[in-house]
Amino acid sequence: MTDINELVDALTLEEQVSLLSGEDFWSLPAIERLGIGKLRVTDGPNGARGGGSLIGGVKSAAFPVGIAIGATWNVTLAQEIGTALAREVKAKGAHVSLAPTVNIHRSVANGRNFECYSEDAELTAALAVGYIRGLQENGVSATIKHFAGNESEIERMTMDSVVSERALREIYLRPFEDAVREAGTWGVMSSYNRLNGPYTSDSRWLLTEVLRGDWGYDGVVMSDWFGSHSTADSVNAGLDIEMPGPTRDRGDQLVAAVKAGEVAPETIRTRALNVLRLMERTGALQGSAPFEERSEDRPEDRALIRRAGAEAAVLLKNEGLLPLTPGGRVAVIGPNAKVARIMGGGSAQLNPVHAISPWDGLAARLGEEALRFAKGCSNHRFEPVWSGDLQVAFYEGRDFSGDPVHVDTMEEAQAFWNPPLAGGKVDPTHFSARVTGTFTPEADGTYRIGLHSVGLSRLYVNGTLVADAWEGWTPGRTFFEQGCDPVLGEIALTAGEPAEVLIEFASLDQVGLGFAALYAGIGLPLGEEAIEEAVRAASEAETAILFVGRSGEWDTEGSDLEDIALPGRQDDLIARVVAANPRTVVVLQTGGPVEMPWLDDAPAVLQAWYPGQEAGHAIADVLYGDAEPGGRLPQSFPRRWADNPTFSQDPEVYPGQDGKVRYEEGVFIGYRHYDKVGIEPLFPFGFGLSYTDFTLTGLAVEAAEDGALARLTVSNTGDRAGSTVVQLYLGEDGAPLPRPVRELKAFEKLALEPGESREVMLSLPPRAFAWYDEGGACWRVTGGSYRIEAGFSAADLRQQADVEIGAAVIAKEAQR
The missing domain is CATH 2.60.40.10 (Immunoglobulins)
Incomplete structure (x- = not known):
């Protein structure tokens, strides 16, 4: 039976209902009686992670992040990326990509701006259409998100976004409208937040009147993960699928709601028919191939990512220094020089097939003998993750009683513990764990220990309690606002002497996103001598290239930025290196604007974003003129945080107050705001220099x-x-x-x-x-x-x- 109208009527009520919620974290259930296969989804949008954890798992190609694609202003390129990602999704055994992210850059501080295209609705809409066509012309469904009003990560699971209908229609809904009407998207994901009162997953106005009524949408609406809140209300409003599974509000509860007359049988039929249509479109309806996740390192993907990374780079300033000519010693300076900053944090992160740092890219082009490295300062939000040969022992219950029920290894002290945990041997809502290993310092000094967790945790070094996130634990701004703020401690260590490290962890009752998590880091703070070394390196080189910015610790889902200054002592580092060498190029890697107090003195500034796994190659291509700096700003860069459209003395405007954030500026966001109030931005929307005129x-x-x-x-x-x-x-x-x-x-x-x-x-x-x-x-x-x-x-x-x-x-x- 292949006609989905006949097929949906062959399903029992219970079978129809079973299609309206996940069976597990990443899939819907199969119905073997009628030969209906299993629909699988994977996170995007800058790759396809597959069904693994946010950390580790099967390796995937890492493409440029959303704001980098936005900076290309290239719809054809967005479609090429969508086409390549369709192959990646299929390699992960999935049918649906949870992408693209098209929320608008309302504030410069939104932690998820890196994942979104632009402050402008028309640019965002055009790129989304290209990206979706690339996916769906190759049989993979897009799931455009987050519908709608999710322009901040602060209390995003409960915040009520109060937005005028005019601002919604002209700005925030525009990309979704074109995704439906022009690209024919097969999937839409509702957001976590409330919108003008009800949760978006319960909003009949949004999901039925606008999406299906005004725009004629015939695809599937699924909730964000743990983002549905009701049984009858969400189904009646137009939410087809509750994710993830196992169900919380549907299943037997939904069957009972139908029998009680709270939901019409025809409504259930319509929702199930939408799901079957999606399965038919993606080939999942009769899919019987065994589930397999593969890592495919394709040369054509490497070339595409490298080309897209260069095309995303925005040349902000150039006093004749760029493009560089090979020759002479090059000082490679900064906290981002030897680290490949290729993506932001959160659900978009993945395990890349490889990651090329700026140092790697320059070494490949010039040879390491031409380079001299100096870090200068740090820019981390969390202490560097403790890594090594670690062991984790899981216990039943939260008090470490009895023998471990499962023992495993870890490469680093960073974990997302989702069900099934420890091969199903541990109740993920009621367990404890001990992580053990050693840390051998490379230098004498007082080391800083950082610890944060979704759950109670404490860290001991050589038997001494150094960091305590156990007593007085409260949720903060880590792990999607489910984890506590970092707890810091210090301990003196001796170079070459291994220190015994123990972390104890106990789960809490799971709320919100339903996972346990842990992060522990150990680092030796850099002082004045590190900046002095960088200045010496710059003064003794013909050219200095500074790699500064942020990372996925800062630009991340679940946490907005507190300001847009460069973290740590980077501004000081830049000013002093520029003073030491007039041939200094500043390369920024961030997910959005930063303040630049040193701009007048810097001869060249390149914004490189997070350009994917070929980052170092793409940046070197632009610096040495093998590629044009093809990017133009998709977001206005203000001179200071206070100039941006959401700055207000009223906290209800931003970041929100008492569960409400009011979009008081209406349609006057981005460049519209700067024009209205007469403020000159540091760099305007659409700006970017070229190597020609x-x-x-x-x-x-x-x-x-x-x-x-x-x-x-x-x-x-x-x-x-x-x-x-x-x-x-x-x-x-x-x-x-x-x-x-x-x-x-x-x-x-x-x-x-x-x-x-x-x-x-x-x-x-x-x-x-x-x-x-x-x-x-x-x-x-x-x-x-x-x-x-x-x-x-x-x-x-x-x-x-x-x-x-x-x-x-x-x-x-x-x-x-």
Whole structure:
């Protein structure tokens, strides 16, 4: 039986209900009676981790993170990445990728900005469409997330995002709308938060009236993990699948709700039919192949990731220093120089097939003999993880009583303990564990010990209690807000003398995301002498390259940043190295903006983001001119944290207060905010330098029956081939309500040879001119004269033209 309408009617009520919740963490149950296979999902969006833990597991290709893809402004490249990721998902035995993440950069401090594309809805929507098409044209479902209003990680599982319908329609829902109408996404994931009252997973307005009614969606809506909150309400609202399994609110409870008349049998049939449609689309419906997860290190993936990483790099400043010419000694300096910062933290992280650090990339190009390394300072949030040959013993109960029921090894003192734990021998909600091993210091000194956990923990060194996260444990800002804040201790150790380390752990009653976790780190703080060594290295080299920024400890799901200053003493390090060597390049790796008090003195600054596993190769390609710095900023960089759109004296605006965060700025986020309040950002939205020069000429805009068409010519006037992004902004001065000074409405990325010119045609559909009328529940074009500006950033607009457009009302169901 292959007709899903016949198949759903052949299912019993209990079988239909079984399809509406996970069987385990990553899959839905098979129904062998009718030959229905098992649907499997995997985390994304910068890879496919498979069914393993967030740490370790089968290795996967690590692609550039979302903000890096956003910086490419390249829809075709996003589709190529989606195509490659479809292969990765299949290699992990899955049918569904939990990606892409398209929440908007509302605040510069959101810990998950790295995973999202942009502050701009139109750029985000276009890239999402390309990415989804790449996945789904190859038989893998996208699951666009998080729907909707999840623009902060602070109390995200309970926070009520209070957003006007106009701001939702014009900004926050736009990527989801195009994902449905243009890309035909097969999956949507509801967010954790509340939206204007109800949880999104219980919101009939969001899941049924908007998603299925206004946009005509026929795919599946699944909850974020542990993000559903009810039985009848969520099913009636439009939530198809509760994840993960085993079920908490469905199963027998949902069957009982149907029999009690709280949920109509036809509603259950519709939800089950949606799931069967997804299984049919992805080949899972009759899938009978044995489950297998493979690691596939493909040369074509390495090449794509390297190319995409270079195309994402944004050249922020260049006083003629870049591209570099090989020759002379190069000082490679900074806390990110010998560490491959390839991804952010949280559910997007994975075990990469390999990871190329900047040092690796430069050594491969120049030879190690040409390089000199100096770390200078540290930038970690947590002490470096304790690693080695560690042993963990699990006990029944929380008091270490009796003999261990399971003993295993660990490579490092970092663990996510999800069910099934210890091969099913341990109750994951009621256990204790001892981790033992040694730490041999390389130098004498007072070492810092850091410990945080989801559960009670304490750490002993040579029998002495050094870090206690047991007494007075409370949840904080680690492990998705499920873990305590780091507890720090210090102990003096002698070089070469092994120290015995013991960690004791006891689980707590599981709430929220339902896991236990542990992290223990040991590190020797760097002092003034480390910066002095870096300054000496820089002064004795022809060129100094500084690799600074953050890491996935800072840019992570589950925790917003407290500010946008570079962590630790990095600002001091940069200032002193730049003063020591006028040929210094600063390479930033962050998931968003940082303050740059040293900018005026630095001759060259490159923003490299987290560009995936080929990071070091991609960065070296750009530094030495093998590749163009192809990126343009997808997010405005403010001069200081207080300039950003969510800064307010009212904490309810950000970070939220008493369970509510109010989007008071409405549609005025990102560059719209800076234009409105007259603040000049450090670097504007869309900005990025090239190794060549471009001009724009001849902008002409003609009204048409279906909107307007803009024409202009772009020319490469330099002596190198290069790429640029032509950006088209629209403004309306006479609107009956406040509108931004300008809004991005179309763009095109193009590569040109030296001296080459090309005509670019950009369409402006009726929706480009419209604003959302809450009172009339429609899209409305005021009519009259509209200003069209073309340029290379929101602040570099070189051509302007006006066009007359008639007044109109656009029905919700109309296509763009």
